[in-house]
Amino acid sequence: MKDIKGILLGIGIAAAVLVTLSFYVLNAGNIELEEFFLIGIVIILVVSAMYIIWDRIKNVNKGLPAQDERLKLTNYKACSYGFIASIWSAVGIPLISGILFDFEMPGNYVTAVVVLCGGLTFMISYLYFAYKGE
């Protein structure tokens, strides 16, 4: 029951993100290249989350648990990598954009990049550790 609740919550969050993203795209008017890049990362994150949810549904249907001790450890490990990536991107991305492109990043862009960098690092490390082993 706990597994099913988790799966339903995951589907709900992914659907909410997609609905929000579609509202944004429909009302944004002209979308610039940087925004395309950020939207692409969000779509990659949602697709990866859907893959993880589908894998959990497959396991629950077979009578296996959606998550076990190895996946919990994998989750913690991926979370810590995501956290480190967020901190480094908060410091590094404004610096790089300032030095290399002579562009001072607005605060909302930095926030978006930090969230997306953390999320992407979490997803990549989670999928790597979960399906390739440690």
Add this chain to the structure above:
Amino acid sequence: MKTRIKELRARYDLTQEELAKKIGVRRETILFIEKGKYNPSLKLAHDIAKALQTTVDELFIFKDDE
């Protein structure tokens, strides 16, 4: 660390999935333990040993240099 899980599974004619169901873990976890890519907790090691009707120290072979 090496394990005898594969050997004992074959003895009891169990697939990785059947053993995983018995213990309550995912199939990949059994696969990674067999390959030596994941060190299970003491409780999981005990559960696997129990499911394969053996003891933890017979199931896992430790080398001193590890």
